Amino acid sequence: MSARDWASLLRVSAVFSVPGDALVGATATGGPPRARTALAAAASLCLYEAGMTLNDWADRRIDAVERPDRPIPAGRISPAAALGASVGLTAAGLGFAAAAGRPALRTASALAASVWAYDLWLKNTPAGPAAMASARTLDVLLGAAATRPAEMARALPAAGVLGAHTLAVTTVSREEVGGGSSLAPLTALATTAAVTGHLTGLRPPRTTTEATAAGGAALYATTCGRGYTHAALNPSPPLLQRAVGGGIRAMIPLQASLAARAGAVTTALPLLALLPLARRVSRKVSPT
Numbered sequence: 151m152s153a154r155d156w157a158s159l160l161r162v163s164a165v166f167s168v169p170g171d172a173l174v175g176a177t178a179t180g181g182p183p184r185a186r187t188a189l190a191a192a193a194s195l196c197l198y199e200a201g202m203t204l205n206d207w208a209d210r211r212i213d214a215v216e217r218p219d220r221p222i223p224a225g226r227i228s229p230a231a232a233l234g235a236s237v238g239l240t241a242a243g244l245g246f247a248a249a250a251g252r253p254a255l256r257t258a259s260a261l262a263a264s265v266w267a268y269d270l271w272l273k274n275t276p277a278g279p280a281a282m283a284s285a286r287t288l289d290v291l292l293g294a295a296a297t298r299p300a301e302m303a304r305a306l307p308a309a310g311v312l313g314a315h316t317l318a319v320t321t322v323s324r325e326e327v328g329g330g331s332s333l334a335p336l337t338a339l340a341t342t343a344a345v346t347g348h349l350t351g352l353r354p355p356r357t358t359t360e361a362t363a364a365g366g367a368a369l370y371a372t373t374c375g376r377g378y379t380h381a382a383l384n385p386s387p388p389l390l391q392r393a394v395g396g397g398i399r400a401m402i403p404l405q406a407s408l409a410a411r412a413g414a415v416t417t418a419l420p421l422l423a424l425l426p427l428a429r430r431v432s433r434k435v436s437p438t
Contacts, residue, residue: 177417178408193247196239197258200265210229210232250296342375345367359411
């Protein structure tokens, strides 16, 4: 079990899309991130990676047919090790959340339950995309619950935006192995257009904050829009996989734009810096 095998199992290139959730939730409550926000981000990372390892453990028999090069069916990581990592990462995530306070622990518990329910029962059902969207929504709310729990409701709109994007990406991902129709990527394109319009207000920016939000929105639209367009024109497995990868990376500028809209430009700019890192790592380790 090499480090490269674990990096593949954990899909480390997708991890860059996770810390921004807690930051978006924190800034949406009306102030800057706090020390407990970092604990929420750590909890998010652990629970996200728990979901990744559990996903491959649950899909090990399907992957033996469809993706035999994945670490578990290829015999490079044992099922027991993957399941043990899932349990350990879940416990660590809940531990970080507990350190951030009871509201954060309650939110993280709901998030952990949604992750396990998705991987074990819901993923291959019609409820799968909605379950994944709810997990991303809860991840944003975790940042709010850890930072300013009394203002948690103020983070609901931003959480809903990230949830809508996640719903679109997950719907496209359901066809990335065998190919499909143009409907899913076209629907994802429509979602991207709606989210971009929401972020920009469909008017020229007038302040530095608005310019940062608009720049993040434009980068979001191009990062996922190009892949969705190609997949809509040719919904083959390679192009659908590329579209899903772009959709995952697009969460980073989306998070930056949402943070800027909340007035946190100093939070948005470091988030944007994660995008080129995510692209570079994804060339070595696929995020899907």
